[in-house]
Amino acid sequence: MEAEFPALVSARLGDRVAAVEVFPGTLGRVRFRAEAALDVFRSMRDDFAFDHLSMVGGIDWVDHREVFYVLWSDARRAYVILSTDLPAENPHIESATPTWPGANWHERETWEMVDIHFDHHPDLRHLLMPDGYVFHPLLRSFKLHEPEELEVKTRNV
Amino acid sequence: MSEMWINMGPQHPMTHGLWNLRVHVDGEMVLDVDPEMGYLHRGIEKISEDRHYNEVVTLMDRCCYVAGLAWEHLYILSAEQALGIRPPERAEWIRVMSEEFQRLGSHLMWYAAFVQDIGLMAPFLYGMRDRDLVLDLFQSYTGARMTYEYMRVGGVRNDLPNGFTDQSRKVCDWLIDRFEEYDRLCLASAIFHKRCDGLGKMSRADCVAYGVTGPMLRSAGSKRDLRKDRPYSAYDRVEFDVATADGADVTARYLVRMEEMRQSVRIIRQALDWLDKNPGPVMAARVPRWLGAPYAPIGNEGYLLKRNYPKGLGLSAIEEPHGEAQAYIVNDGGEHPYRVKFRSPVFANISAAKKYLVGYRIADIPPIMGSVDVCVGECDR
Numbered sequence: 001m002e003a004e005f006p007a008l009v010s011a012r013l014g015d016r017v018a019a020v021e022v023f024p025g026t027l028g029r030v031r032f033r034a035e036a037a038l039d040v041f042r043s044m045r046d047d048f049a050f051d052h053l054s055m056v057g058g059i060d061w062v063d064h065r066e067v068f069y070v071l072w073s074d075a076r077r078a079y080v081i082l083s084t085d086l087p088a089e090n091p092h093i094e095s096a097t098p099t100w101p102g103a104n105w106h107e108r109e110t111w112e113m114v115d116i117h118f119d120h121h122p123d124l125r126h127l128l129m130p131d132g133y134v135f136h137p138l139l140r141s142f143k144l145h146e147p148e149e150l151e152v153k154t155r156n157v
Numbered sequence: 158m159s160e161m162w163i164n165m166g167p168q169h170p171m172t173h174g175l176w177n178l179r180v181h182v183d184g185e186m187v188l189d190v191d192p193e194m195g196y197l198h199r200g201i202e203k204i205s206e207d208r209h210y211n212e213v214v215t216l217m218d219r220c221c222y223v224a225g226l227a228w229e230h231l232y233i234l235s236a237e238q239a240l241g242i243r244p245p246e247r248a249e250w251i252r253v254m255s256e257e258f259q260r261l262g263s264h265l266m267w268y269a270a271f272v273q274d275i276g277l278m279a280p281f282l283y284g285m286r287d288r289d290l291v292l293d294l295f296q297s298y299t300g301a302r303m304t305y306e307y308m309r310v311g312g313v314r315n316d317l318p319n320g321f322t323d324q325s326r327k328v329c330d331w332l333i334d335r336f337e338e339y340d341r342l343c344l345a346s347a348i349f350h351k352r353c354d355g356l357g358k359m360s361r362a363d364c365v366a367y368g369v370t371g372p373m374l375r376s377a378g379s380k381r382d383l384r385k386d387r388p389y390s391a392y393d394r395v396e397f398d399v400a401t402a403d404g405a406d407v408t409a410r411y412l413v414r415m416e417e418m419r420q421s422v423r424i425i426r427q428a429l430d431w432l433d434k435n436p437g438p439v440m441a442a443r444v445p446r447w448l449g450a451p452y453a454p455i456g457n458e459g460y461l462l463k464r465n466y467p468k469g470l471g472l473s474a475i476e477e478p479h480g481e482a483q484a485y486i487v488n489d490g491g492e493h494p495y496r497v498k499f500r501s502p503v504f505a506n507i508s509a510a511k512k513y514l515v516g517y518r519i520a521d522i523p524p525i526m527g528s529v530d531v532c533v534g535e536c537d538r
Contacts, residue, residue: 005415025238025472051365054367054481070472070483071483102366102367102505104507113202128537142203144207
């Protein structure tokens with residue numbers, strides 16, 4: 001099943017997937033096109049039985065951003081990594097929360113840390129940082145060792 | 158009229174750490190919850206980008222303060238994949254033994270805190286007393302009781318001291334009898350059942366959809382355990398059973414964790430037997446000097462030595478005491494990791510709080526959250 005996986009993904013998803021790279025310890029690293037995100041998510045869940053979303057993360061490559069998803073399938077007993085590149089200007093991608101409800105907090109964290117906007121996310125607000133925090137700490141432009149000044153607005157409880 | 162939002166936390170006996178559970182109540186009934194995290198956010202992922210690979214191990218102990226060795230193991234597995242280094246077999250077995258002892262330590266801490274939440278005071282002292290034995294063992298071979306800084310890329314820092322395996326067996330023998338005692342203290346108590354049975358139900362399908370893992374998922378009938386499903390280190394060479402239960406409630410999670418502790422002892426005994434028979438190196442021979450342990454600057458250039466190492470990505474996943482933990486490391490050929498991303502099982506388990514808290518009463522929240530086993534350090538990172 002592991003050897004056939006890249007061919008199956010290409011056959012099912014066609015040009016929505018750019019490449020399936022080898023990643024030891026997983027079925028592969030599926031590089032998909034960001035515009036087709038929703039199709040890829042649904043296909044991964046329904047056709048390939050990846051019913052568990054482990055994590056969502058973002059990487060700032062300065063000239064572009066990368067967002068990746070790690071999925072697990074109980075039926076296949078294997079991980080797969082989904083990954084796509086987004087432009088550095090106004091990066092946004094369709095939310096995976098409607099497909100896997102567990103993506104909710106992971107996407108909130110990715111949004112506040114790496115400044116990637118998730119369209120149609122039900123509740124995109126700060127999670128680890130206080131409300132009104134204007135920085136995105138995991139961007140490369142956010143330097144350690146430099147003081148930051150900010151005004152924190154607390155939520156009206 | 159009696160509807161309102163109340164804050165349970167950030168200072169509340171239920172939270173076991175710094176976080177705030179905002180609860181929307183109607184009288185006694187919980188209508189909605191909204192966990193607020195971030196009180197313990199220290200930016201470990203950001204700091205890691207400014208550290209050498211071995212220096213991140215120090216942060217891992219602070220990441221989860223009740224399961225430091227498990228998190229070190231998680232990070233090291235991922236870093237080794239990203240850097241293309243393989244540890245010697247003895248180091249792998251020491252890591253397995255460490256992780257299982259850490260699981261005992263973490264579950265004993267959970268037991269002590271959880272039973273106190275539901276109003277049984279005596280077991281708290283039993284749990285803390287026995288956890289101390291595990292910490293003593295850690296102290297004997299890592300030198301620390303909480304912040305171990307023991308594992309290194311390519312192996313572990315030092316071998317086990319003389320007489321360690323005998324002492325460990327004594328601790329195992331002692332603990333395995335204590336588990337019976339724990340069960341008698343809890344399962345025979347009417348208070349325990351009144352406060353736990355049928356609470357915090359979360360079906361297996363919900364657990365999978367919301368990314369809930371670990372004892373919570375196994376208490377709903379799943380047999381998912383990464384030590385079995387995707388064996389790492391030496392877990393493919395040990396025998397053990399995956400603890401499961403069917404109740405999907407607080408009692409079921411108690412039963413799963415108790416059985417897991419028994420299975421941990423079983424794994425530790427096999428690891429100790431192997432370690433007795435197979436002396437050998439605990440660090441890989443071909444580790445670059447700048448990665449080596451103990452860490453020292455090399456020559457005048459010190460930390461500024463140019464690396465000549467291939468780039469790589471690393472993904473590791475371990476069955477941490479709380480559930481499925483993952484580390485994703487991007488090695489771009491620099492001296493520091495370019496990006497480190499951690500998946501905390503507690504983070505995912507708390508994010509599903511609506512599913513297992515809504516519909517119960519306020520007084521049910523402490524036992525339910527106790528059965529989730531919250532460690533805020535790893536949740537907020």
